[in-house]
Amino acid sequence: MQVNISSRRTVVSDRLSDLTRSKINRLEKYVPGLERADVHFSEERNPRIAEKETCEVMLEGDGHRVRTKVTAADPYTAIDLATGKLEHQLHKLKTKMHRHEANGEHSIRMDGAPAPAAPEPQVDDNTSKIVKKKQFAIDPMMPDDAVLQMELLGHDFFLFTNAETNKSAVVYLRDDGDIGLIDAE
Secondary structure, eight states: OOOEEEESSSSSHHHHHHHHHHHHHGGEEEESSSOEEEEEEEEOOTTSSOEEEEEEEEEEETTTTEEEEEEESSSSHHHHHHHHHHHHHHHHHHHHHHHHHHTTTTOOOHHHHHHHOOOOOOOOOSSOOOOOOOOOOOOOOHHHHHEEEEEEEEOOOEEEEETTTEEEEEEEEOTOOEEEEEEEO
């Protein structure tokens, strides 16, 4: 697996870099086919914050994306916490994949061609501006699979194509802790 390590407002020592690569490479045993890991360390400079070190990890491969972000007092503890969370998420993903295979259902992989680029909207100087853009393939999947992907990414919503209706849909985390589903008509 290719492990990319970056940092902001902190220095990643060779020892931390080697430890990070070792821990991240061990995660392949949970879900084979992971191709890339992006690990980003940053340090908060506010003296009132005790847990200053942040470690954010994004794993990609074989159509899966898994993300976690943790904070700790030092970067070594942060990478330990991050890999622990990732182990739990990958175990959950592996269990879900085996359950689908046992039922003879399609895989929950999200492989596919990249989504076509949308034209850039015209923005007036007095309105809000789009500061970040993302593109990703939107493949058909069941709402339960979309909920799993949302949880694995650590987001509070997930856009997907509903395999039951073949229309765009969104699952989202409600304030009461339940999951909501918005389906296009």
